[in-house]
Ligand code: FES
């Protein structure tokens with residue numbers, strides 16, 4: 001095996017096929033996205049009962065909405081009659097019910113079968129039994145997560161636990177009061193790359209000095225190539241001359257009041273597997289979620305969250321947004337540049353990770369573990 | 378007179394479906410009024426008791442035609458013909474319905490069944 005002959009400084013990556021083989025992607029959909037907690041929407045997008053969004057989670061289309069009692073609900077977006085897709089729009093609003101466009105089976109916001117042609121002649125058809133099939137939901141940090149597993153794993157361990165592992169405790173993130181922040185900007189990126197390339201990129205900073213000139217200016221320690229996620233509880237410090245987390249280092253927006261002294265003037269990055277990245281700075285939060293659509297394509301939705309009065313008063317957040325928008329584009333360009341190489345004959349056995357990237361090896365172990373595939377090293 | 382249900386069991390905004398042939402529904406509006414109309418929409422076989430009451434109109438749950446609870450009139454297609462209205466009485470806390478003698482306007486498949494013809 002080539003991996004055993006690697007010099008001590010290097011460890012192997014996943015093989016190229018892991019990023020190009022549709023069969024492996026299908027396994028990931030089944031064993032990762034359809035099994036774990038998956039973030040689908042900002043709670044505030046579902047403005048009132050009947051507002052909905054449809055999101056692909058793994059191979060399934062999921063309908064997320066708000067019921068009359070204002071609770072968040074999620075269902076398989078599949079009619080119980082003969083399987084027609086219930087809602088085809090990506091987002092919208094219904095007044096009181098979801099109606100299948102095929103034979104008009106009609107479901108309440110609580111999922112119950114409310115009406116159907118000739119339904120009263122079939123009193124043995126249970127309105128709940130033949131209602132929409134529900135999916136587990138959780139709200140945290142102002143976001144909606146769903147889990148398609150029949151027995152969902154512990155949200156506390158899998159989602160909150162990732163944040164605790166990175167920051168030391170959950171209180172550190174709760175100080176940012178994310179659920180009460182407002183979305184100041186949202187940008188959606190269509191990235192022609194495998195979702196794992198995007199995670200791996202987010203996990204390391206070996207590339208920072210090369211492709212992120214603006215970010216390295218604001219966070220000078222990024223130039224040494226060690227990821228912000230390398231040490232528990234560590235946040236990269238702003239440069240001395242830097243006033244705020246903006247594209248030119250100019251002053252940012254109003255600081256989030258809960259942010260502690262030792263969190264001020266620092267940037268924290270957290271990866272919540274399998275598809276969420278959270279970036280914390282004193283005056284805003286940048287929240288990414290990935291929607292993997294194909295082995296070589298991933299939609300990334302990114303929100304910039306500020307204090308509500310900052311957004312409501314129409315303050316100029318453009319320099320603030322531009323910093324991470326540039327970072328995103330620089331990163332996604334790199335991922336897109338990498339994707340074609342994954343199918344090269346030369347990359348069949350994969351590449352190598354340098355020491356400041358070795359923690360990505362743990363991510364690869366995790367992928368193997370989820371898929372039940374054995375280790376190559 | 379046909380007994381329907383105790384008034385106490387029919388909160389405002391809800392409907393009670395009388396399982397007679399053809400079925401009749403009693404609606405208790407948000408304003409506290411009681412009305413009885415044929416339960417079956419005149420367009421297709423849908424139960425108006427499953428529909429949505431707004432003021433003195435009930436919206437069919439399937440294709441959104443609305444029927445006036447007082448007059449039985451329909452507001453707009455796809456349903457075209459009115460439903461019958463029936464008299465409602467409350468005695469000793471019990472709701473009763475006196476059925477209209479008119480011929481019901483049933484949707485095609487239900488009308489066929491009632492006529493004893495095989496569809
Ligand atoms: S498939 Fe939805 S009503 Fe028939």
Ligand code: FES
Pocket residue numbers: 418419420421422423437438439440441442455456
């Ligand atoms: S069934 Fe009532 S409008 Fe069509």
Ligand SMILES: [Fe+2]
Pocket residue numbers: 201202207208212327331
């Ligand atoms: Fe980057």
